Amino acid sequence: MKSKNLKIIVPKGEAFAYETDYDLPKMHQQLLCVGKRGSGKSVAVVNLIKKMNYDIIILISPTAKSNATLLSMLDIDLDNCYDDLEDLTIMEQIKSKMELEAEEYDNYHRKMREYKEFLKHANNNDFHLIDDESIDKFMDDYHVIQQPKHKYNGRRPKICCLFDDCLGSQLFSKGIRKLNNWCILHRHLFPVEECGAGALGCSNFFLTQTYTINSGGISKAIRNNCTSLIIFKTKSHKEYKQIEEELAGEIGSDTFLKVYDYAVDGEHNFLFVDLHPKNHQTKFRKNFEEYIDIDKL
Numbered sequence: 001m002k003s004k005n006l007k008i009i010v011p012k013g014e015a016f017a018y019e020t021d022y023d024l025p026k027m028h029q030q031l032l033c034v035g036k037r038g039s040g041k042s043v044a045v046v047n048l049i050k051k052m053n054y055d056i057i058i059l060i061s062p063t064a065k066s067n068a069t070l071l072s073m074l075d076i077d078l079d080n081c082y083d084d085l086e087d088l089t090i091m092e093q094i095k096s097k098m099e100l101e102a103e104e105y106d107n108y109h110r111k112m113r114e115y116k117e118f119l120k121h122a123n124n125n126d127f128h129l130i131d132d133e134s135i136d137k138f139m140d141d142y143h144v145i146q147q148p149k150h151k152y153n154g155r156r157p158k159i160c161c162l163f164d165d166c167l168g169s170q171l172f173s174k175g176i177r178k179l180n181n182w183c184i185l186h187r188h189l190f191p192v193e194e195c196g197a198g199a200l201g202c203s204n205f206f207l208t209q210t211y212t213i214n215s216g217g218i219s220k221a222i223r224n225n226c227t228s229l230i231i232f233k234t235k236s237h238k239e240y241k242q243i244e245e246e247l248a249g250e251i252g253s254d255t256f257l258k259v260y261d262y263a264v265d266g267e268h269n270f271l272f273v274d275l276h277p278k279n280h281q282t283k284f285r286k287n288f289e290e291y292i293d294i295d296k297l
Contacts, residue, residue: 025274029203034211035232040268041207046073055157061164085169091178102190108150109194160203180221231271233264258297259284
């Protein structure tokens with residue numbers, strides 16, 4: 001006998017609210033990319049960010065404004081570059097700026113509701129139902145009707161933060177609580193009221209040379225909230241075991257080692273682990289393009 005009253009009801013809507021192309025991971029992402037210097041971290045992450053088509057890319061790095069490669073390849077606005085990682089107000093600054101994007105989105109959709117009402121009365125010649133404020137808002141000096149505009153044509157802008165070379169900084173040590181909170185809430189950042197409400201959210205990409213360090217590194221809270229990882233070959237047995245411990249649960253240590261060895265074989269190759277794959281995808285890939293068939297290893 002089953003109790004109907006205690007049946008779990010799954011809420012409508014998706015945790016990953018933005019559609020992505022067939023072979024791309026879901027959005028929003030929280031990705032951790034681990035590899036030694038020169039392994040190809042920047043190239044891998046830049047390529048993924050480009051393919052995900054983010055509208056706003058925020059770079060947090062001590063070399064943010066001098067990293068010509070990242071700035072040019074991703075077309076990052078210098079106003080969205082933060083290079084003073086001793087400033088513990090960085091995340092608040094970014095939050096305030098992106099909340100303006102949410103406000104702009106809401107304002108546009110409010111104006112569109114008013115515009116449609118204005119247009120309905122104008123088309124029916126019911127000008128007595130239109131107030132002077134609406135006329136000033138939607139008609140120019142030549143009495144031409146002007147539709148509200150939005151730089152993203154009414155859709156929610158896709159936002160991401162790229163953290164590069166931040167290990168040991170104040171942001172990753174004294175400011176780690178704020179950063180942890182940012183990462184835990186990343187899908188719920190920058191709430192909006194219009195079109196079903198929700199939030200714009202923010203994807204986070206972390207480039208790091210080590211998976212864990214005692215202080216000033218990627219915290220467990222950040223790692224536990226990752227949606228995907230890029231793992232380059234490591235010569236550190238200790239680091240490998242830490243990675244294995246956190247990722248090998250479903251397939252076991254022996255199988256994970258086979259997957260890892262296969263994926264990182266060759267120069268600049270990496271293991272891509274998608275922790276929330278789409279229905280047609282497996283969790284493990286060699287680079288982004290090759291799905292790994294565990295049964296054939």
